[in-house]
Amino acid sequence: MERIVAGMSGGVDSSVAALLLKQQGYDVVGVFMKNWDEKDEDGVCTSTADWEDVQDVCHTIGIPCYSVNFEKEYMDRVFSRFLDEYKKGRTPNPDVLCNREIKFKAFLEFAEKLGAEKISTGHFVRTEMRESRPVLLRGADTNKDQSYFLYMLKERQLAKAVFPVGGMLKSQVRAMARDAGLSVSGKKDSTGICFIGERNFRAFLQNYLPAMPGDMRTEAGETVGRHIGLAYYTLGQRKGLGIGGRGDGRSWFVLQKDLKNNILIVGQGEDHPSLYSNRIEASEATWIAGAAPMPEGVPFRCTAKFRYRQPDQQVSILQSGDTLFIEADEPQRAVTPGQSAVFYQGDRCLGGAIVDTAIPIREKR
């Protein structure tokens, strides 16, 4: 009987994933990962509660369960880079790294040591063999598709993974959990950084990044406020600026970071022109198939997402050396350095790259 190690977070999705595998006759072993040790703002250690949920669910399903600790790996391979990026004034996405380095690497290796052929997670994505090679497809529930977070995986990682709920709708997953009597069937979807959880983001960052106050200025150079450190803001952000009543009365948004002078450039209006770009330069391109879908220097038409859950955007991409040039058909709002651009061809996720620069539209030449 084939053994599968089910990664279980204590949430509905991974629980139902394990349940489905069990029903399909696999030798399922549930494993809970603890990768972060800290209480939340209320002094509650959510991972303890989640671990209890996992034990509960495993008991109901009738599978053994274990817990494994990757705190060190998470800190070394994910969180340290996360902080480095912030220190550079960028806005990283820790979860794409977490998937590549932890869930589909450290955890996968651990599962193999347990004698498992494969691992499962509760991600809403599908895989399929095409020409005897695994491809990553969007989840069937277009509203919950999580392929964006898995673009850094490679074929050999995909080949070792199963995503039992990828073909289902979220509503079906919940219904199945309820019918099976899983205690977590009504549990709220978790959000926030994976393993760290939902928290006051600014306060959280303040534990790791030094304050470096400076001016907030308009593009014209007028000082309109103070910031507590450029790292605490991201492009297109509105909340937290604390500027009210100035100018034409509209809301203020972060337009740019001037790291050299420690100045946050802000402007009014959700649709401020400086927030829009259609030419983006990215690097660290990774392709699930191992190589880009097009030769170097040749443009390629596909769709892209510049943030999770963004509707597909029509783009042309062109690789030149280490740089990936992206040209979007439509203007894109607040494309942010450090964030990921993920590429698709139909339902298939091809890979992605990390944004370095978004060139404002009005600088077109």
Next chain:
RNA sequence: UGGGGUAUCGCCAAGCGGUAAGGCACGGGACUUUGACUCCCGCAUCGUAGGUUCAAAUCCUGCUACCCCAG
């Protein structure tokens, strides 16, 4: 010091005798496995002390503060 003006929520700002618009900020919630965006809800008795009136943020008087002009 003399003359004039203004004082309404943290900020901007309606109101002109009939019982406090709106925007921004902020707080809460929804959405969301990153960060954001978005959406919904909440949020003042009118500088102060008196007076007139059935009724005052709205009229009158004193006080206080700030602004402008003058010299």
